[in-house]
Amino acid sequence: MSADQIGFSLLMLAVLLYAGKWVRMNWRPAQQLFLPASILAGGIGLILGPGVLGALMRLVGGEDAPMAQGAIPESMLDIWSDLPGLLINVVFATLLLGVPLPKWKRVWSLAGPQLAFGVTLGAGQYVIGILIAALILAPFFGLPLMAGALIEIGFEGGHGTAAGLQSTFADLGFEDGADLAVGMATVGVISGIVFGIILINWGVRRGKSAVLDKSVDSIPHHQRRGLVAEDERPMSAGGMTVRSESIEPLTLHFGFIAMAILLGIGILEGMTWIESVTWGAGEDGIELLGAVPLFPLAMIGGLIVQQLLTRFDKHDLLDRDLMVRIQGFALDLLIGAAIASLSLTVIADNFVPFLLLGVAGIAWNVGMFLWLAPKVIPKYWFERGIGDIGQSMGVTATGLILMKIADPDNKTPAYEAFGYKQMVFEPFFGGGLITGLALPIIYNFGPWPLFGVMLALVVVGIGSGLFYFGRLKQEP
Template sequence: MAFLWIGIMLMLGVFLRAKVRFFQRILFPASLIGGLIGFVLVNAGWLGAPSTQGWKVLDQAPFGLLTFHLFAFSFVGIGFLETARASDSSKVVLRGALWIALLFTMMFSIQALLGKGIFSGWAALFGGSFETVNGYLLGAGFTQGPGQTLAYATIWEHSYQTANAINTGLAFAAVGFLVAGLVGVPLALYGIRHGWVSCKEGSGLSRALLCGLRDDVDRPACAYSTTHPANIDSFGFHLGLMAGTYALAYLVGVLWTLYMPKGLSGLGFGMVFFWGMLVAMGIRKIMVWTGSIRLLDDATCHRLTNMLVDFMICSVFMGISLKSLEDVFLPFSLSIVVATIVTLGLCVWFGRRCPEFGFERCLALFGYCTGTAASGLLLLRIVDPDFRTPVAVEIGVMNVCLLFIFDTTITLAMPHAPNPSFPLLWIFLGLAVVLPVIVYFLKMIRKPAF
């Protein structure tokens, strides 16, 4: 029933995006609109399911569980996607991807330090029964999105008994999406008016982008069929392949939990999204070696992954318990405001001094550092609707850079944050100091261009 309610909220979001000008002006996706409405309804106790005993009210728990699995399942789809190789990319794309990757990791570190610092400072000055370590989740919620934040918080609650980590982490991630829209869209429009964009003649907002629905004459193909429908539908084949892969990832989580040392065993289920991506990448390699890669359609994997993300974003909001945030509401709100101002300031400062396509990269970075990659692409489409700049490609290539640079360090370190002997604070401080220096020595800081 929770899954069905998410679908209902998504349809309500689609309708409101198509009819309400306010949502069109700020480019709120249907998943965000539906999620906000669902958040109000579920916290008011108005959502439920009919049963033989009458109306059964739903709480936030099933929505949080759905968020976890939708996120992990989407990473299976990401693992099956054909990614751009660094050797195939131009020098400009590689430089832009590295610029985004380095600053993305720096921003994670700074946001996490701000959240932890504000939570600790508030507890010292005014007291409170909340866990100050949950402040680190600000960085995860803003930069890595709800799924990965939920993975960290789940490990914290199960392995370290950190109170209210899941709810706080989901709240940070949900508000991050709001920040991406409420701040990022006006920033994009401001840049267009002041001539900061590279493709001035092509910047603007199409009708389809505004209302979120396409016309009869604007209906591009969705995917290609790789199986015969008399045997199995192509979408059914891809979904079945993803489901089987997720089952293998779940098995990896079970084995990891059973046989790894106590300090690492908690990563088993908390990192199931990572295991899913690795298993999917391995299966894709096997399909290449065996010549059966023709059965895997990249566009279908994209559609299924994006669908899972839409459902996940909506479920994030519906999985937040407003009552559980009462004790931490003031430091939580303060950290959101401070992080938004700092993130915006740093993105604009570095974007102005970027070697090329500074404003486009600034917008993509801000969207990525407050929402997800989808948020960055959405903001980029406002100023570069036809993707004439290479920034959209850079967003994809930057994930390769992240995998082999510093973000992996954070991903492996965050699960151990509640351990008082773990030097997470020094890791974040080191990254926050070293990464801008690296950007400078790579000659990615030049005279302001806008």
């Protein structure tokens, strides 16, 4: 694999992303579903690849037909399939960079109800998934019990987490799991937006919304196309904290990200060494931490870098807005590459298990929103809960999209509470430590220890929400 091949593959991926944006601007169904251009780009790449175009050409003209392997060469797909495992470290390293830690009392009172709700959603995805895997998928379809983690990896974690766990799936003998997880993430994003918009319209009609009196059909056309109105466009996507003749701000922020990732690597190496001389030593040792991916530890590295900057940087060199732009850039490339290199054969071969897990995950999240959110979140439950339901099915960006639709003028504390909740939630679920440890735990100890812990978290989440957080006096 040469540097020229890698460079050309990146150029073609960028062209696909532009094509995805063009589709978003001009195809009405994509506008109605608020589909990100990166998902559309990945879909275009998937159609042009061996799984769709190639299969069609082979069906018509045989194995020797023109473009029998699709319009995208296998070497390019190989490069694209490796990109997510690298880019996910950038995405997670930026999560807490530039985010000052708020006072714990404020976090507890405002985000506590949503944390109880979010933990219930996330832990419940493991409970439901493990039950389906143990009772149906393993005995009747021969899938590994690790399939029980696919709902949380795909829904809470999203494309980045699913693709980032590719090497972990392979190391544990479940190579098809990576493609199933990416497919599950696609189902999660689309269903999160679709069901989120349905729920918003339902909430408006039933008087559940505190701020909306019109359906989402009233959203401006330019917003549906994913455009910023000309008179609303900001002058800059981030702050210039340094003068460019000394160093470009983008370069400086990439350095912060690099330090966070390197700290994550150091933490992982240290953890692996400790394991190798303790419980992992010898032929009968148990390897648990060796299968943990880097990206949740890169997030911890980002937290360390942020705390060091808060303590010692007197010039406020790190700009959060610019860090978010870098994160978005990496995430767009990651999602496009992950979907375009997805193996449709794997999903087709496991279609019934895939369908069972997807339907169960959707039912759990929607059911908890309708039943639990009003009881747990004492004020503005609809606007705040819709963000959690979007995030629990289609990652953080989906939650933000739904909150923007449900509370367009930011009249409720939904954004603030959601942000505080994510600071506590993300280090563990949705690509955090629990997500990283779930597969090796199931592989080494079976599904029931993890099932028991997650079931206990569901009970704690529901109990604390109903009997404590739901009765708190809500901060304004």
